[in-house]
Amino acid sequence: MENLIIEATKSSPSIRLDAQTRIFEIAGESYPENASNFYAPIFAWIDLFLTQKDSTPVTVNITLRYFNSSSAKALMDLFDRLEKAHADGTPITVNWRYHEENDSAMECGEEFKEETECITFNMIGFGDEDC
Amino acid sequence: MGCIHTERFRSLLDRVIAMDKEQLKAYYFEQRRKGPDLSSKGAGLGLIETARKATWLEYSIADADEDRNFITIKAVI
Numbered sequence: 001m002e003n004l005i006i007e008a009t010k011s012s013p014s015i016r017l018d019a020q021t022r023i024f025e026i027a028g029e030s031y032p033e034n035a036s037n038f039y040a041p042i043f044a045w046i047d048l049f050l051t052q053k054d055s056t057p058v059t060v061n062i063t064l065r066y067f068n069s070s071s072a073k074a075l076m077d078l079f080d081r082l083e084k085a086h087a088d089g090t091p092i093t094v095n096w097r098y099h100e101e102n103d104s105a106m107e108c109g110e111e112f113k114e115e116t117e118c119i120t121f122n123m124i125g126f127g128d129e130d131c
Numbered sequence: 132m133g134c135i136h137t138e139r140f141r142s143l144l145d146r147v148i149a150m151d152k153e154q155l156k157a158y159y160f161e162q163r164r165k166g167p168d169l170s171s172k173g174a175g176l177g178l179i180e181t182a183r184k185a186t187w188l189e190y191s192i193a194d195a196d197e198d199r200n201f202i203t204i205k206a207v208i
Contacts, residue, residue, distance in 0.1 A: 069176035076163045115160060 004045045012038055013064060017045055022056055027063040035070035043074075043081065050085040058082075058090055063097040065105060072108070079116050092119040100125040137192060137200045144190050144204070147182035155183045181206050 001019040008014035013028035024046070032038040060082065067075070079094070086092045094116075096109035106125065113121040147155060159179045182188050187207035195201040 069180060072176060073163055073165075080164075111160075115164075 001049060004042065006042070015042055017042070017049070019049060022054075022058045024058065024060045025063075026061070029065050030067035030071040030074075032071070035068070035074050039071075039074040039077070043078065046078070046081060050081070050088075050090060053085075053089055055089050055091070058085070058092050060092065060094045061097060062094065064108075065099070065102060067108075075112065076115065079112055079119070082119050083116060086118045094119055094121045095124050096121065097124045097126060100127050134198065134200065137202070140202060141190075141192065143178055144188075147179055148188050150182070152183065155179060159183060184208050 003019055004015060004017040006012075006015040008028040009032075011029065012032045013026050013030045016023075016025040018024070030038075062075075064071075082092045082094065096112065098105035098109055100106075106123070109123050113123065147158070150158060159176065162175055162179060165175075181204075185206040185208055188204070190202060190204045193201045193203075
């Protein structure tokens with residue numbers, strides 16, 4: 001399966017979905033004009049990838065400085081898909097990365113963590129030196 | 132004198148103003164899991180988020196002209 005790479009824009013994050021390393025990366029800011037349209041091809045790729053039901057773990061690294069409420073909905077949708085994949089036998093780890101001074105990013109991460117059950121959801125704060 | 136959008140807005144604002152922080156959080160979580168509201172351009176979460184962050188929230192609706200309303204929201208964060 002080919003990797004899915006989408007470069008960041010001012011209002012949308014960079015996307016790196018690597019089928020070989022099984023590492024997914026979402027990084028930047030997310031407030032696209034139409035979040036459903038932006039995330040649709042990404043979810044299609046993930047759905048196809050997860051139909052393999054491979055028991056090799058998948059790591060999802062999310063570093064979002066800011067996202068709008070439509071993107072929050074899309075992220076909730078993503079976590080629901082990952083929960084399902086985890087239940088179907090693909091172990092999933094989400095690393096929610098946030099700058100330690102970005103309280104909003106941290107709180108948003110915690111509120112996603114609260115809404116997930118089975119997947120491993122790590123909160124990882126970083127400082128300026130780890131950027 | 133209040134189009135359908137204004138009434139939808141009014142009922143949502145009345146609803147969130149009446150809620151305490153725990154109720155707002157539960158309502159936010161519920162709405163975040165829902166598909167997009169077809170009558171809305173947004174996620175239907177912005178006002179709930181505002182209410183969650185605000186220590187005081189009030190609004191007023193005035194007639195702008197025959198077809199439109201002028202809505203003011205005051206949120207103290």
